[in-house]
Amino acid sequence: MDEAAGLRERKKAATRLALHEAALRLAAEQGPDRVTVEAIADAANVSRRTFSNYFSSKEEALFYGDTTRLRRLLELLHAEPADEPPWAALSRAALHLAAEVDDGPARAWLNRRRRLHGHPGLLSHQAAAYAAIERELAGELARRLTGPDQTLRARVLAATFLATVRVATQQGIEHPDTPMIDAIRAALAHAAPASDGGS
Amino acid sequence: MDEAAGLRERKKAATRLALHEAALRLAAEQGPDRVTVEAIADAANVSRRTFSNYFSSKEEALFYGDTTRLRRLLELLHAEPADEPPWAALSRAALHLAAEVDDGPARAWLNRRRRLHGHPGLLSHQAAAYAAIERELAGELARRLTGPDQTLRARVLAATFLATVRVATQQGIEHPDTPMIDAIRAALAHAAPASDGGS
DNA sequence: GGGAATCTTGCGCACCAGGCAAGTTTGCTC
């Protein structure tokens, strides 16, 4: 994923990851709001000021994993054939991602991420993370649609799809025994729009 | 809506509204992040500390109007017959609300609200406002559903429906000439799930 | 009228975002 792309870039990625993981660990241990930015920075061997160079808030650091995963989802969607009905393409991308999470090294992330569950105050920040991707997703989808309501359709599709993925992820987090791919499949089944591929 | 319910309650409601409107006005005039909590409190003739008694952040004050309307949506849903298919009930409630916004005194709110548009940094806070309602909506919907996946279905429905309403509202804000009810109708048409009323 | 409940306010404190200006590290070229 992050090929050898220059020392500088790799170091930055490492720092970002370290901050994210420190945030996740400390939040799990002490509760998200008992953790200060300074503590996170310390745990990642970096100054408080540097933390601000990477994330604009504690919460952004916490949800960096989600953000990364959503970016990956965009990539996967991009790889889907352009003539596939949009919802089908989205579903395939989501299932692909879920499979990666279940098998790949992202499993570790999932487990750490689980420990954040049960802090309802963070839900709004999760929603914010998803909202940040929504515009990009809508843009990508607009390219796959034709017809008069193209923009509106793209936005609705992006919003409902991401909402579904969010719920499915939540579900997967709450039920550690269920593979993520099953959670995604179940949620998508309930959300499939009546008309996909129409004009 | 707010019957004579005791002086104390009415005063509190008035203060909350005053803070909300002051926030909206100042944010429109100077840009959301150039406004301080203190300025909002001053404009509403209240101390900075009192602001915090009503809202936990500037953004919460800004989106109080959205929150109020979403609460109203819950009320309207509650008034729908319990045996109606869920998506149909949701749609009717949303259309009812849109009609109120187009005709009633909420029009003024819409116009003030429009001036907030074009500050993308606020989108995440809007999403947060919707997320806060989502759990309640899912609870209400769960009562209307039966079957094994009841909870999951309710969550997916709540999330996708609110996402749709959010997009429609956004659309209605961006196109002042289109009545809100048309925006809602159009968005809902695209989002209707394939199976409504199933088990 | 008067006591209980609730709300407002000022004060104080820990925390936070982000501008600025050294100092340090990495990338690139010869």
Added chain:
DNA sequence: GAGCAAACTTGCCTGGTGCGCAAGATTCCC
């Protein structure tokens, strides 16, 4: 490999913020 430019890190500092606390004001209700 020397050396310069670009990029990154850090400390310092300032204007803001969220919230606990306790004193004073207001409303409620008998």
